[in-house]
Amino acid sequence: MISGSKIDSPKKRSRLSGGVAVAAVLLAGFFLLHSQLSLRSVKAAPDATASKTTADGVYTSDQAAHGKDVYSQQCSACHLEDMSGSGEAPPLAGESFTDSWAGHSVYEFDQTVLNTMPLDNPGSLDPNDALAAVTYILEKNNFPAGKDPLKDDPDTLKNITISTKK
Ligand code: HEC
Numbered sequence: 001m002i003s004g005s006k007i008d009s010p011k012k013r014s015r016l017s018g019g020v021a022v023a024a025v026l027l028a029g030f031f032l033l034h035s036q037l038s039l040r041s042v043k044a045a046p047d048a049t050a051s052k053t054t055a056d057g058v059y060t061s062d063q064a065a066h067g068k069d070v071y072s073q074q075c076s077a078c079h080l081e082d083m084s085g086s087g088e089a090p091p092l093a094g095e096s097f098t099d100s101w102a103g104h105s106v107y108e109f110d111q112t113v114l115n116t117m118p119l120d121n122p123g124s125l126d127p128n129d130a131l132a133a134v135t136y137i138l139e140k141n142n143f144p145a146g147k148d149p150l151k152d153d154p155d156t157l158k159n160i161t162i163s164t165k166k
Contacts, residue, residue: 053163054106057146059135064145067136070129074118083140089119093140102164106150107157110134127152142166 052058072081078089085091090100101109114130116122125133131152139145143166150157 052160053165054138054141054143054160055163055165056160057144058106058148058160059138059145059150060148061139061145063132063149064135064139066129067132067134067139070125070133071136074125074129075133078119083137092137097137097141098162098164101162104162105158106134106138106160106162107154109137109162110157 075092078086079092080086080089083091083093083097085096090096110131113134114123114125114127117130118124131150135150150160
């Protein structure tokens with residue numbers, strides 16, 4: 001075994017260096033391909049990961065109408081029917097809404113409602129009711145309705161940014 005391996009070793013070395021050469025060629029090819037792919041993916045990025053804003057019609061009027069019922073029953077006692085706020089409860093429409101929430105995702109806003117509101121009974125809202133209330137708040141902030149209802153899906157909601165544009 002020992003003597004055999006001594007005899008074999010030059011062959012092994014040449015096989016090894018051949019392997020290194022092949023690996024080098026493959027590696028070079030990979031980098032070339034990779035740099036081309038990444039160039040292409042930079043160009044494709046705006047389409048591939050199209051993120052939306054609340055100006056893009058991300059909920060339906062029906063959904064907001066359901067949200068209005070939820071809001072009247074669960075929120076208006078403190079935030080008032082017209083969302084102007086009262087006492088400690090801040091306004092949910094107008095400049096103070098965009099001051100607080102512009103640049104944040106609809107996901108963050110929905111989670112805030114779901115986890116902290118109503119203040120006197122947090123965590124009690126059905127997730128679909130909370131999301132409907134969120135769409136009603138968007139409507140009251142003059143964001144347009146669209147064709148498709150807002151889906152209660154984290155990835156969808158994270159991809160929609162609350163904007164100052166209407
Ligand atoms: C019992 C009174 C009360 C009820 C009912 C209530 N809220 Fe609130 N809400 C508050 C108060 C008070 C705050 C401020 C809490 C704080 O600053 O920690 C608040 C804060 C909020 C905020 C954060 C506002 C911001 O700009 O930071 C949102 C959003 C909100 N409420 C939505 C709702 C929704 C939607 C409902 C109904 C599902 C609701 N609230 C029901 C009292 C209430």
